[in-house]
Amino acid sequence: MEHYNMNLTLKVWKQKDGKSKGGFETYQVKNISSEMSFLEMFDVLNEQLIHEGKEPIAFDHDCREGICGMCSMYINGRPHGPWQGTTTCQLHMRAFKDGDTIVVEPWRANAFPVLKDLVVDRTAFDRIIQAGGYVSVNTGVTVDGNAIPINKDNADKAFAAAACIGCGACVAACKNSSALLFLSAKTSHLALLPQGQTERNKRSLAMVAQMDKEGFGSCTNTGACEAVCPKEIEITNIARLNRDFTAAGLAADVKG
Amino acid sequence: MNWSQLFTSSVGKKVTMALSGLFLVAFLLVHAGLNACIWANDGGVMFNVAAHFMGANVVPRVLEIGLFVFFLLHIIQGLVLEIQNRSKRKVGYAIPMGNKGSKWYSRAMGILGSIILIFLVIHLIDFWIPSRFGGLGQMYIDMSTHQIVSAGTPGAKEYHDLYGEMVYKFTNYPWISVVYILGVIALFWHLVHGIQSAFRTFGVTNHKYISILTVVGWSFAIIVCGAFIMMPISFLAGWIS
Ligand code: HEM
Ligand code: SF4
Ligand code: FES
Numbered sequence: 163m164e165h166y167n168m169n170l171t172l173k174v175w176k177q178k179d180g181k182s183k184g185g186f187e188t189y190q191v192k193n194i195s196s197e198m199s200f201l202e203m204f205d206v207l208n209e210q211l212i213h214e215g216k217e218p219i220a221f222d223h224d225c226r227e228g229i230c231g232m233c234s235m236y237i238n239g240r241p242h243g244p245w246q247g248t249t250t251c252q253l254h255m256r257a258f259k260d261g262d263t264i265v266v267e268p269w270r271a272n273a274f275p276v277l278k279d280l281v282v283d284r285t286a287f288d289r290i291i292q293a294g295g296y297v298s299v300n301t302g303v304t305v306d307g308n309a310i311p312i313n314k315d316n317a318d319k320a321f322a323a324a325a326c327i328g329c330g331a332c333v334a335a336c337k338n339s340s341a342l343l344f345l346s347a348k349t350s351h352l353a354l355l356p357q358g359q360t361e362r363n364k365r366s367l368a369m370v371a372q373m374d375k376e377g378f379g380s381c382t383n384t385g386a387c388e389a390v391c392p393k394e395i396e397i398t399n400i401a402r403l404n405r406d407f408t409a410a411g412l413a414a415d416v417k418g
Numbered sequence: 419m420n421w422s423q424l425f426t427s428s429v430g431k432k433v434t435m436a437l438s439g440l441f442l443v444a445f446l447l448v449h450a451g452l453n454a455c456i457w458a459n460d461g462g463v464m465f466n467v468a469a470h471f472m473g474a475n476v477v478p479r480v481l482e483i484g485l486f487v488f489f490l491l492h493i494i495q496g497l498v499l500e501i502q503n504r505s506k507r508k509v510g511y512a513i514p515m516g517n518k519g520s521k522w523y524s525r526a527m528g529i530l531g532s533i534i535l536i537f538l539v540i541h542l543i544d545f546w547i548p549s550r551f552g553g554l555g556q557m558y559i560d561m562s563t564h565q566i567v568s569a570g571t572p573g574a575k576e577y578h579d580l581y582g583e584m585v586y587k588f589t590n591y592p593w594i595s596v597v598y599i600l601g602v603i604a605l606f607w608h609l610v611h612g613i614q615s616a617f618r619t620f621g622v623t624n625h626k627y628i629s630i631l632t633v634v635g636w637s638f639a640i641i642v643c644g645a646f647i648m649m650p651i652s653f654l655a656g657w658i659s
Contacts, residue, residue, distance in 0.1 A: 173512075186512065236511060238513060239511065239513035239514060239515050239516065239518065240515060240518050240519075265512060265513050267511055267512060267513070270507050270509055270510060270511055271506060271507055272505075272506050272507060272508055273506070276509075335515055335519060337503070337520075337525050338503035338506060339503070339506035339507045340428070340503075340506075342428075342429075367419050370427055370428065370429055371423075371427065373428065374427055374428050377506060378428075378506065379428070379502065379503040379506035379507075380428035380429075380431055380432060380499055380502065380503055381428070381429075381432065382432070382499075382503070382524070382527060382615065383524070383611075383614075383615040383618050383619070384520040384521075384524040384525055385519065385520045385521075385524065386515060386518075386519040386520040386525075387519075388519075389518065389519030389520065390518075390519055397618075398623040398624075398625070398628070399623075400618065401618045401619075401620075401621050401622055401623045401628075402621065402623050403429070404429055404432065404433070404618065404619050404620070404621050405620070405621025405623075406621075407427075407429045407430075408424075408429065408430075408433055408620075408621070410419070411419045411423075411424035411427070411430065412424070414419040414420075414424075416419065416420050
């Protein structure tokens with residue numbers, strides 16, 4: 163594709179800390195290369211702000227290659243911006259043209275409180291995983307990876323679900339601020355494999371209970387999560403979790 | 419996990435919505451089927467006899483109690499769910515996502531449900547209350563010939579003239595027909611999302627089945643809501659009288 167430079171107007175959410183009110187600031191950036199990534203464009207802007215003696219914009223990022231899930235930006239009304247199946251860090255400036263105005267907001271959900279500017283606290287996800295998103299294995303000698311036969315279809319589905327990077331775009335996109343796409347990806351990649359069966363029931367019950375405690379909403383199958391997920395996690399994982407959870411809830415043997 | 423933890427959890431609430439929703443879907447089929455009797459165009463004989471059966475026989479009366487319980491459950495749970503879900507994002511976006519990723523009717527289930535609720539209240543006041551608690555005219559039908567006869571004719575049976583009420587309301591008050599049609603349109607979109615969504619809630623993951631269930635949902639909504647809409651139109655247009 164032809165290389166080009168562009169001048170842009172950016173409207174970015176600025177907020178001092180969790181307690182402050184926050185609001186939009188408008189910035190101009192010049193000569194942005196179409197080959198730059200979206201975060202590189204932010205680097206250019208922050209350099210410019212530092213030169214002007216102003217405070218740079220705080221934003222989360224780590225790997226910058228689409229695997230860590232840190233780069234939470236809601237760009238022009240869509241988590242991770244306009245490209246399908248792409249994280250903010252992998253979004254490139256050729257998605258925009260000269261003279262565009264780009265509005266950047268943090269993820270919005272009570273369960274993801276804003277810490278500063280575009281940085282939100284996503285530790286609620288960590289606590290959901292801690293509640294049951296694992297398999298317990300007694301250590302010993304390394305087991306032969308191929309000792310348990312697994313059918314290809316399940317292996318593929320488990321692998322696709324395991325691609326979730328915990329970025330939170332699904333929550334950001336959902337009108338109910340539901341975390342069910344994330345949660346169901348984390349239960350499905352284990353539920354589809356033999357090693358995940360032992361704790362299958364306990365896992366779905368504990369993780370949903372934790373999700374509800376964190377203040378996420380309840381899924382109504384709108385499909386916005388699947389549409390924006392940078393790893394294209396399928397909404398059918400939610401149906402699998404619904405089934406697992408209901409079966410586990412009905413089967414749970416408790417007194418009273 | 420005990421019963422109350424199960425049904426008050428976020429996923430448990432979906433299950434209640436889906437179960438009660440599908441029960442209501444079954445009810446709609448029965449309701450539309452009964453009402454289709456008006457197209458017999460026999461002055462309301464078949465319709466009034468059918469409506470009488472639904473009001474007099476013990477089986478539909480017991481089912482009617484279940485219907486009310488499920489309606490209340492679905493409505494209260496639906497409204498609570500909508501309010502709770504809206505409260506989970508105190509600070510909203512400056513630029514809403516809109517239709518990027520989801521359909522308007524999937525996001526509007528609470529609003530569509532509320533329109534249906536308003537319609538439902540009007541509907542009950544119009545027809546159900548008079549048919550159960552009096553206020554309707556009478557019709558006398560000779561059960562051997564299925565003809566309308568005058569009072570006192572030997573062999574005539576007395577029926578509430580619910581059909582007459584329908585003719586009267588729909589032909590004399592066009593605004594009632596408008597309210598009906600709007601209510602049914604809301605129901606249409608509610609069903610288009612609701613039917614396939616209920617099966618996802620029950621755990622259908624297979625793409626082949628999901629696509630057929632989506633088609634079933636659309637077809638059901640088109641047929642049933644189409645039938646309901648054609649009722650006031652049939653009276654207004656004078657196709658039946
Ligand atoms: C004859 C009338 C009705 C029928 C047949 C019906 C059917 C359904 C169905 C099948 C669902 C899908 C459940 C799921 O997604 O798992 C649903 C959801 C819903 N209904 Fe109704 N409904 C009716 C009336 C109402 C009314 C009166 C309200 C009142 C407020 C309402 C509010 C809702 C809400 C908020 C949902 C969304 C819940 C969700 O998607 O999880 N519905 N309905
Ligand atoms: S499911 Fe997709 S959108 Fe949600 S956290 Fe995982 S990768 Fe991000
Ligand atoms: S910075 Fe790691 S996924 Fe974007």
